[in-house]
Amino acid sequence: MNDLEFINDINDTSEMKVVNRDTVPYIEMTGFTAPGIRHGFSTRLGGVSVGIFRSLNLATNLDDDRESVMENYRRIGKSIGIDSSRISCPNQVHKTNILIAEEKDAGDGITRSLTHFEIDAQITNVKNLPLIVFGADCVPLLFHDPVNGVIASAHAGWRGTTLGIAGKVIRKMAELYGSDPSDIKVAIGPSIGIENYEVDKTVIDAIDAAIVDAAQRSDIYYEKTNGKYQLSLWNANTALLMADGVLREHIYCSGLCTMKYHDVFFSHRFTNGKRGLNAGIISLI
Numbered sequence: 001m002n003d004l005e006f007i008n009d010i011n012d013t014s015e016m017k018v019v020n021r022d023t024v025p026y027i028e029m030t031g032f033t034a035p036g037i038r039h040g041f042s043t044r045l046g047g048v049s050v051g052i053f054r055s056l057n058l059a060t061n062l063d064d065d066r067e068s069v070m071e072n073y074r075r076i077g078k079s080i081g082i083d084s085s086r087i088s089c090p091n092q093v094h095k096t097n098i099l100i101a102e103e104k105d106a107g108d109g110i111t112r113s114l115t116h117f118e119i120d121a122q123i124t125n126v127k128n129l130p131l132i133v134f135g136a137d138c139v140p141l142l143f144h145d146p147v148n149g150v151i152a153s154a155h156a157g158w159r160g161t162t163l164g165i166a167g168k169v170i171r172k173m174a175e176l177y178g179s180d181p182s183d184i185k186v187a188i189g190p191s192i193g194i195e196n197y198e199v200d201k202t203v204i205d206a207i208d209a210a211i212v213d214a215a216q217r218s219d220i221y222y223e224k225t226n227g228k229y230q231l232s233l234w235n236a237n238t239a240l241l242m243a244d245g246v247l248r249e250h251i252y253c254s255g256l257c258t259m260k261y262h263d264v265f266f267s268h269r270f271t272n273g274k275r276g277l278n279a280g281i282i283s284l285i
Helices: 003-011 066-080 158-162 165-177 199-208 213-219 233-245
Strands: 016-019 028-029 039-040 098-100 120-124 129-137 139-147 150-156 185-188 221-223 229-231 251-253 276-284
Touching: 028 066, 039 066, 039 098, 039 139, 039 229, 039 233, 066 276, 098 165, 120 129, 120 165, 129 139, 139 165, 139 233, 139 276, 150 158, 150 276, 158 165, 158 185, 158 233, 165 233, 165 251, 185 233, 199 213, 199 229, 213 233
Parallel strands: 098 120, 185 251
Antiparallel strands: 016 028, 028 039, 039 276, 120 150, 129 276, 139 150, 139 185, 221 229
């Protein structure tokens, strides 16, 4: 399947659509879309980077040409309809620290050197302050409380997932902005799927400790004959979000595996780490 065939394929689904597929495409979750926000999950298509970063690499901390990366930001920003120069970038380290982004954080990591260190999630109620989350197999999560006008982003690899980053964001939105978890919508972006995510017992032990209801685990992982396990971070995060009060019908999962579709998304596992970064972006407007 070539890039265009893939885009045509997913564009016909009811769960999501590809916007601007002939220029700088991005994935939009149709149920998550709402007045007052713009959001999108980038692909690796439509940019100017070359080599292992081909073509819409959004990583500013790798060895890609800086001007190429900035042009990629300008392109994806224009495509989604946000000001890419105002994006607040995190410095993801597989922890659960949350930045409450304010106006002063606009452009951090884009128009000036990054100052947000050891940050894997961001929350804001400031308009036109886009939040970004990076991934190349890890799960990008976007959050929106349409009642109180609050958005968030979070990076959930297996460590962030088992440490409960999704629930921590939900609770922080409730604490600071009065968000009711039942109002919050969550989009789970392209990331590695269960069929391509083999893990060992150490990861499964962490999952078992995080998922209290043992009955849910059959949908989250299964054991293989080689002593390893296949793990669904999508289902794990869904279970943890619901445990913190998010309604099942308010969780929108793309179901797109970055390793399976490595020609369309960057995949860390497929390339053994020689790759750029995809991103999820959300902004109040």
